[in-house]
Amino acid sequence: MKGAFHVLVIGGGATGAALAHDLTLRGLRVTLVERWEVTAGTTGRHHGLLHSGARYVLTDPDSARECIEENWILRRIAPDAFELNDGLFVALTDEDVTYLDPFLEGCARCGIPTRVLSREHTLRLEPNLNPTLKLAVQVPDGTMDAMRLPLRFLATAQHHGAEIRPFTEVVDIHFQGRTVAGARVRDHRTEREYTIAADVVINATGPWAGQIAQMAGVDVPIRPSPGVLVAVEGRLCNMVINRLHPAGDGDIIVPQRRLSIVGTSSWVVEDPDDLDVPEAHVRMMIDLGALLIPTLREMPVRAAWAAARPLVGPRTAHSGRELSRTFKCFDHADEGVEGLVTIIGGKASTARAMAEVTTDIVCAKLGITAPCRTREVVLLPHTAYYAG
Amino acid sequence: MTEQRTVQFRVFRYKQGRERPWYDTFDVTVTPRTTVLEALQFIRRVHDPSLMLRHSCHHASCGTCGMRINGQERLACITRVHDIAGERVTVEPLANLPIIGDLVVDMKAFYAKFTPMAMPLIRHSEFLPEAEPPEGVDTYTRLENCIECGLCVSVCPVAASDPLYLGPAALAAAWRVVQEPRGQNVPEILAQVDTAHGCWRCHIAMECSAVCPSHVDPGAAIMALRGTLIRQHLPWRRKQQGGDAHEPR
Amino acid sequence: MNRGELVPRRRWPAWFDVRGRHVSGWAFILNRLTGLGLVLYLIIHLWVLRLLTQGEARWNAFIALAKTPPFLVLDTILFFGIIYHALNGIRLTLVGLGIGVSAHKRMFWVLMGIGLVLFVLSTWGLWTMTK
The missing domain is CATH 3.50.50.60 (FAD/NAD(P)-binding domain)
Structure with missing residues (x-):
């Protein structure tokens, strides 16, 4: 050396x-x-999602392609580090269903394998999901330990x-x-x-x-863009649950250990050292998460916290989602x-x-x-x- | 909801090269939601950037922010200041591990004992037993309960007097391997805990199980290891197995 | 911010740090203290028995002394130690063999209930019968 x-x-x-x-x-x-x-x-504060990339196919295909490629590499170089239970993109409304075709096409273009599941089949895999769901798509998401x-x-x-x-x-x-x-x-x-x-x-x-x-x-x-995450007691699902629509607030539930983690919100700050956890965001996470898994609302909150994403973007960016x-x-x-x-x-x-x-x-x-x-x-x- | 109050934080300080540790006291304004970790981050940001503490996940999943809060082992990230009695909160590093500085202890000895126990991290998920796994997934798995925070080692009176004691976390990890080997050599793991500084050293104070933030119940795991070893050592069982029960198959 | 309050040096062994302890931890500390006390008692007891080799008069003089209230107080403490250590020892033996691990706290309180009855009866006997 x-x-x-x-x-x-x-x-x-x-x-x-x-x-x-x-x-x-x-x-x-x-x-x-x-x-x-x-x-x-x-790093330590993210929800622990091993991205399949499917979350970004509708808005950010470059990022989606990076994710799926890395997903396969990480499985290989870090064996026994992930909960490899796959993920679901759940359509709750007829409007969500309209995203199905572009979503599947996007996944195909980025090389993300998908499997469309009927409502009944989905509920057999994840019995706690909102029973009024329309359909779901299975993707190779996973859970990691963020640290x-x-x-x-x-x-x-x-x-x-x-x-x-x-x-x-x-x-x-x-x-x-x-x-x-x-x-x-x-x-x-x-x-x-x-x-x-x-x-x-x-x-x-x-x-x-x-x-x-x-x-x-x-x-x-650099645009430091914090998001609020909420962990509730109880593992309410085994797969990663996403909402089938363009990535937004409170549309993902990641099971981790004995907890379920709901994320996220998004805004932009100047100083990433001083992160507030707005009460309204915590409530929003629970409300939106409960659309996917209704019992989430009844579970005691284990923790609520904020993490600052290191986004690349112009100073004019204000919500972080557009970045x-x-x-x-x-x-x-x-x-x-x-x-x-x-x-x-x-x-x-x-x-x-x-x-x-x-x-x-x-x-x-x-x-x-x-x-x-x-x-x-x-x-x-x-x-x-x-x-x- | 936003009823604020000012709480005195008495923080254990130590820097390498200094002769003695000391306490610094800081006033922190807290709301009912403020956690001890958030208060310490505030102290570090506003009063003293040299304050050393460990934190990472902020939701009791990484195990880094274990410390003694008013003498009690807790994870700072899920301990709300309002839930602690009194107007003064004393924060000290974990006991029974060497101090690197301020609230940070050296986890080297902890992991040196944990590592030979096959380091279980992924396990079969027992949640939602009625759920059918999706195509391509054999069985639902999840991350282990133990978050390697060291609270159990800090509170253990035996770890306090025997530095060679394997300790509750490592022994609980060994028991997890016995329960779910996932390809590990179970007899070898059992042989490692079947020693004077292994599972037989425990004095059953059960403090480990009382402070564990993650449902590991190390005390019960140590007793289960003893039960398994006792059954193995019964004379008629040894004969049945043909020689030493620890011999790898 | 207020600096400079030195952390006091610890004056007791680490296993005796009673802050933040739960019932089972207190049980451990008390078990160790009574254990040490009983060893001390055993040594004193053997030393006292030595009087038997030194003639009847010396022994009788000691017995008379042993019936005075200060000695009875010491005997009361001894009874507590014996009863606590024995009953908690039963619990530890069972739990240590993997029996009733999840019920160890309940077992503690049941045995302590029994212990209290034994302690009251034996102390009452001690103070009434030696009058």
Whole structure:
């Protein structure tokens, strides 16, 4: 490893974790810093959906294609990490049924396998669903553990020599001339500040990407877009339940462990640190979720929380729904700042692909030709991250 | 509904290189819905960004935010400040694990004991037994109950006095493998818990089961392991199996 | 914000940290304390029995002393320890063998009910019969 290029990854979420994994596999020396515990930002807080992509076929086919491709890869590289019970898109009204044909065509175009199920058949699979449903479509959705999947990337990266430093906050970007040459960090464990020198710095801080970019004097079109999620006691379904219509509020129920998680709402904020959980959104989640599974309304609420999506979009965006769920990688050399790359957008299901694209860009900058191997390398179990 | 009140948070602090831990006290305005985790995030954001705590899922599914709140092991994300008696809330890290800083403990020893127990993560789903699985799915599965939060290890009086004790979480994981092997080597797992620091070390204080936020009931699991091992060790059973009951088949 | 209140050093073993404990945890702590007490009693008891080798007069003098109220108070505490440790021990033996695990709390209270009756009767006997 001596003499290899050193890459500093900022951000210990799903993206940073997958990046550390990809970079180490290509022979780079990697240090990852995270100001809190790993996965404490957006990553850990998502509903735990392993996307089939079907959620985006009507509005965002690029994102849908990414999802289904990653879905198959993740099943291969992270065995025994998912509840592979598939998902349903449920048509509740005649209006929902009008989306059936475009939905099926969209899925076919994106390579997402589907199976149309009658009302009776659907209710045999999921007896708690609203009995007035019209029909449903089965897709290869799944459930993941939002924290433990990224931990597997981190564990594998660490095993291959990556240095993971949680509770280490970037306080400034370190420049040599106009070139980014590392970062000044503060270790909250020891209260000490020091500089980490690096050949390339990757900003993988999701909704916080704007703040890091600002330290380097560049701008990224990040729109932190929070959503409220509500977990109720009781596993009311085994499959992932979606509403068959263009993605909107409160239209997905993800079973997880002994809980059922309803999501989500969507708005846009400036500061992703200060997330409110509006009571009205919590009530809306329960009301809309109960359209799909009526008993949901009677279950005690286990928790309600908010997470900020790291969406790519213009500053004029206001609800977040109109923004694409795909990702975008920026080489700031294009703006005259060499040595800094930012990756934003995307989702936990596509973190590996985000890392692949970003690592390709970094490798091209450094003249490294090693191909990406993250589609094949099976990840270590999550426990290896802490157990070492 | 939005009746606010101010609560004093007395937060355990420790930084590497300092001689002694100390408490910092912060005033936090809370509503009936505010959780301890939200209050600590507020303290970190507004008063002291160097406050270290672990959190991830915010709905009791990841197990990172385990801590002692007024002396009681709880997950901060599902503990509402209003449900805690008194005007002062003392927050301390979990016991029986080394402290990295402030409210963060080192989970290395925890996972080092958990990992050899075959790390069950996916299990057969017992919910909605009448439901028929869809085409392409053999049987409904789900994630295991245990969220590896360490509350059981923190509250366990035996873990407090025997650092080699495998502890409630690891033993409960072992019992899950016995119940549902999913291809794991059950005799090997049983041999690992059949030791003086394994399931026989438990003193049945049952605090683990009382604090578990995730229905694992480690106490009952440890007793079940003992029952299984006792039955295996009965002389006539050993003869029947031809030698050591732990011999892998 | 108020800084600088040092965390006091712990003055007792960690297993004796009683904060946030449930019934079964208290039962464990009490079991260990009574167990330690009974071991101490056994040592004292054997030491006292040594008087038998030193002649009748010394033994009789001790018995007279043992019938004084301060000693009876100690005997009362001893009765409590014996009864608690024995009955809780029955529960732990059963639960430890995998019997009645889910009913361990109910078992505790039933046995403690029995224990209370035994304790009252034995204490009453102790104080009336030694008059």
